[in-house]
Amino acid sequence: MRRLLDSGCACAKVSSLTHRCVLADLALELTNVTKRFGAFTAVNDLSFALRRGRILGYLGPNGAGKTTSIRMMLGILLPDEGSVRILGGEATSQRARIGYLPEERGLYKRMRADESIAYIASLKGMPRADAMKKARALLEQYGLGKFARARIEGLSKGMAQKVQLLSAIAHDPDFIILDEPFSGLDPVNQKEVEDTIRALAQGGMTILFSTHTMQHAERLADQLVVMARGRKLFDGNLDEARRLLPRRAHIGADADLSFLASLPDVASVQPPNGKDSNWTIDLKEGAEGRDLLAQCFDRRVPLSHFDVAPPSLQDVFVSLIERDRA
Amino acid sequence: MNRVFLIARQEFIKFVTRRGFLFTLIGVPLWIGLAAIVPKMIASGGDRAVFTVVDHGHGFKQEIARTLAHESAQRFIMVDAPKNLLDASPKDFAFVASDYFSKPHRVSAEGDVAKLDAIVVIPPDFGARPAEFWSTSAEPHLRDFVQAALTKALRLRAAHKLGDAAASAALDVEAKLAPRNPAAASRSGSGDIAGVSVSIVMAILLLIVAMMNSMALLQGVIEEKSTRMIEVLLSCATPWEIIGGKIVGVIAVALFTIVLWVGSAAVLGSLFAQSQAGAMTHAALTALSNPVLAGLIVLYFLSGLLIYGAVFLTIGSMSASLADAQAYLGPSMMIIMLPNLFIAAILNAPNGTLATAASYFPIYTPYIMLMRVGSHPPTFQLVSTALLSVSVAALLIWKAGQTFARHALTTEKLPKLKRLFGWIRENPAA
Numbered sequence: 001m002r003r004l005l006d007s008g009c010a011c012a013k014v015s016s017l018t019h020r021c022v023l024a025d026l027a028l029e030l031t032n033v034t035k036r037f038g039a040f041t042a043v044n045d046l047s048f049a050l051r052r053g054r055i056l057g058y059l060g061p062n063g064a065g066k067t068t069s070i071r072m073m074l075g076i077l078l079p080d081e082g083s084v085r086i087l088g089g090e091a092t093s094q095r096a097r098i099g100y101l102p103e104e105r106g107l108y109k110r111m112r113a114d115e116s117i118a119y120i121a122s123l124k125g126m127p128r129a130d131a132m133k134k135a136r137a138l139l140e141q142y143g144l145g146k147f148a149r150a151r152i153e154g155l156s157k158g159m160a161q162k163v164q165l166l167s168a169i170a171h172d173p174d175f176i177i178l179d180e181p182f183s184g185l186d187p188v189n190q191k192e193v194e195d196t197i198r199a200l201a202q203g204g205m206t207i208l209f210s211t212h213t214m215q216h217a218e219r220l221a222d223q224l225v226v227m228a229r230g231r232k233l234f235d236g237n238l239d240e241a242r243r244l245l246p247r248r249a250h251i252g253a254d255a256d257l258s259f260l261a262s263l264p265d266v267a268s269v270q271p272p273n274g275k276d277s278n279w280t281i282d283l284k285e286g287a288e289g290r291d292l293l294a295q296c297f298d299r300r301v302p303l304s305h306f307d308v309a310p311p312s313l314q315d316v317f318v319s320l321i322e323r324d325r326a
Numbered sequence: 327m328n329r330v331f332l333i334a335r336q337e338f339i340k341f342v343t344r345r346g347f348l349f350t351l352i353g354v355p356l357w358i359g360l361a362a363i364v365p366k367m368i369a370s371g372g373d374r375a376v377f378t379v380v381d382h383g384h385g386f387k388q389e390i391a392r393t394l395a396h397e398s399a400q401r402f403i404m405v406d407a408p409k410n411l412l413d414a415s416p417k418d419f420a421f422v423a424s425d426y427f428s429k430p431h432r433v434s435a436e437g438d439v440a441k442l443d444a445i446v447v448i449p450p451d452f453g454a455r456p457a458e459f460w461s462t463s464a465e466p467h468l469r470d471f472v473q474a475a476l477t478k479a480l481r482l483r484a485a486h487k488l489g490d491a492a493a494s495a496a497l498d499v500e501a502k503l504a505p506r507n508p509a510a511a512s513r514s515g516s517g518d519i520a521g522v523s524v525s526i527v528m529a530i531l532l533l534i535v536a537m538m539n540s541m542a543l544l545q546g547v548i549e550e551k552s553t554r555m556i557e558v559l560l561s562c563a564t565p566w567e568i569i570g571g572k573i574v575g576v577i578a579v580a581l582f583t584i585v586l587w588v589g590s591a592a593v594l595g596s597l598f599a600q601s602q603a604g605a606m607t608h609a610a611l612t613a614l615s616n617p618v619l620a621g622l623i624v625l626y627f628l629s630g631l632l633i634y635g636a637v638f639l640t641i642g643s644m645s646a647s648l649a650d651a652q653a654y655l656g657p658s659m660m661i662i663m664l665p666n667l668f669i670a671a672i673l674n675a676p677n678g679t680l681a682t683a684a685s686y687f688p689i690y691t692p693y694i695m696l697m698r699v700g701s702h703p704p705t706f707q708l709v710s711t712a713l714l715s716v717s718v719a720a721l722l723i724w725k726a727g728q729t730f731a732r733h734a735l736t737t738e739k740l741p742k743l744k745r746l747f748g749w750i751r752e753n754p755a756a
Contacts, residue, residue: 071557071735074557074560074561075561076557076560076561076735077735092564095561095562095563098561100557100558100561102554102557102558103554104553104554105553105554106553106554106555106557106558107553107555108336108340108549108553108555109549109553110340110343111340119332119336120558120562122332123329123332123333123559123562123563124562128332167558
């Protein structure tokens with residue numbers, strides 16, 4: 001909550017008003033949620049919140065508790081402890097306002113594409129005739145118009161995934177949950193799904209998606225939550241995540257740069273790996289690495305390449321998981 | 327409630343658009359029809375002996391034909407004697423006749439072709455000399471029949487020759503025996519054979535439709551689990567709405583099937599009203615118009631459908647794949663099919679001790695009672711078994727629903743038997 005306030009609600013000046021304002025602005029709020037299956041704790045004291053209209057990247061290795069917590073958000077499972085509030089109410093009462101795309105193909109193989117979309121939309125409360133019209137319009141809009149009457153079993157994996165995504169959004173939900181939406185898709189289809197998610201968010205939908213591919217999260221997410229072994233390891237935006245690790249410099253040089261290790265900003269120096277001539281210099285926390293270039297010039301070291309970049313989300317993720325395992 | 331009907335509608339469409347459904351829809355009545363017709367065809371056509379009469383006497387052939395016309399079993403066919411048989415000299419007769427016994431010949435003006443089983447040769451002075459019975463078969467029935475027919479003809483002629491019309495008439499009297507079956511009589515105190523037949527047919531249909539639908543229900547649940555469609559459904563509806571939809575869907579499919587079959591039978595029955603099959607269909611449909619019988623049949627039928635459906639739904643809820651489900655399907659099928667071992671005993675004495683006792687064995691109640699309901703069991707038994715059927719169906723559906731709610735999301739292998747019963751006993755957390 002504090003993070004949300006810090007990140008700038010328009011009425012943050014008056015505390016009680018702010019509190020109400022933030023609560024009204026929340027699409028999802030998990031408070032100390034715990035779920036156990038026998039002796040196994042799948043989700044342990046999980047708390048985070050997501051503001052309306054934002055995209056949340058839900059990250060974690062296999063078995064982190066993502067799917068279990070998503071099922072609690074959907075009201076499919078009830079938490080043993082804690083509470084899940086979605087769109088201001090209990091998860092079970094908000095079914096019609098939530099769209100969901102499961103990790104695998106949650107479609108009937110013998111059903112036709114338009115019927116699949118219309119079926120889910122009508123289960124979500126849309127009148128059947130309207131649902132069918134909407135399904136056909138969406139299929140047309142997303143380039144699947146001529147496959148509207150095709151059976152799901154006859155569609156490619158990418159097309160079936162699109163149909164499933166359309167099933168999740170056809171009833172115009174306020175919140176959609178996408179469990180591994182990029183799983184098994186080729187790069188072209190991944191980009192299409194990314195574009196769709198971006199377009200939906202621009203249309204005002206709140207989106208939570210889980211993924212193993214950090215690049216999707218980097219490109220799409222306004223907020224990131226990293227889970228491991230049922231616990232939350234990180235909750236923040238991409239910049240905050242990157243600040244968890246020091247910056248890193250990559251310097252292309254045939255000369256020996258090990259002298260850089262003596263600089264106060266440098267944490268470690270790694271020589272080239274043999275495939276290229278790039279040295280990797282890990283900076284200390286908060287260091288900008290300006291001295292590196294100056295030192296190289298002073299020593300007249302010929303450089304072919306120089307960049308100081310923040311760590312990738314992949315690096316942050318791996319670091320978080322390894323730290324947790326340690 | 328709307329979601330229940332949407333799911334039921336989807337289940338109904340999913341089921342009736344399968345190829346297997348179409349095959350069953352056509353195949354089952356065909357199978358029942360063949361089962362009814364083929365034995366009769368075999369009895370009436372396959373074993374019918376063909377014979378001819380070379381009548382050198384006067385009118386004996388007509389006498390045999392007259393007796394044959396009264397033969398209720400229709401075991402024999404008499405054809406006109408071929409000309410070369412009529413003209414054959416006694417010396418050549420055996421040679422000519424053997425040709426008719428060895429291969430088919432045209433035996434009627436309509437062009438029918440058959441091999442002869444016997445040739446009866448009646449001499450001009452029949453009575454003084456015996457008739458000849460030519461046959462390559464030792465089968466005695468035709469010979470006995472011909473002998474009886476000719477004996478009767480000779481007696482009538484003898485009486486007629488004596489000029490005693492009264493004696494002649496007396497000799498023409500024939501004792502008739504109306505066939506009666508003690509099993510059928512005990513089945514139907516009031517002779518309501520059609521009612522008995524309808525209820526037995528409904529019992530068979532229950533087993534077929536229930537197995538067919540329940541297996542589809544099981545496959546559907548497993549498919550939904552394996553594709554995670556179940557998660558999508560659970561994100562739209564409660565487990566009980568999903569179960570409700572599936573059950574309503576199964577009932578709708580069963581009723582649709584039965585209505586189609588009964589409707590087709592009614593149409594075919596009216597089209598062939600003059601035939602024996604048409605008369606039987608008409609009698610069966612008339613029996614169904616008895617509201618008490620029809621009501622009981624519907625009640626037992628639906629209860630049975632729900633009981634078997636609940637068993638298969640439970641297995642499907644706990645299985646990650648069809649291969650997993652097989653582990654429990656085999657024993658379940660054996661248990662469900664067990665009453666068929668006693669079916670002959672139950673049909674012979676539908677109100678006997680075995681049938682009555684089996685009627686109170688909960689999962690068999692609907693099936694056994696469907697077999698018995700047309701045989702007028704005591705009212706107490708009808709009421710108590712009806713209540714038992716409904717209660718057991720409701721209990722099993724409730725338990726199946728709990729199992730579904732608890733295990734719809736599980737994809738691990740089936741538990742051991744002990745754990746399984748533990749699961750069924752436990753209440754769902756969600």
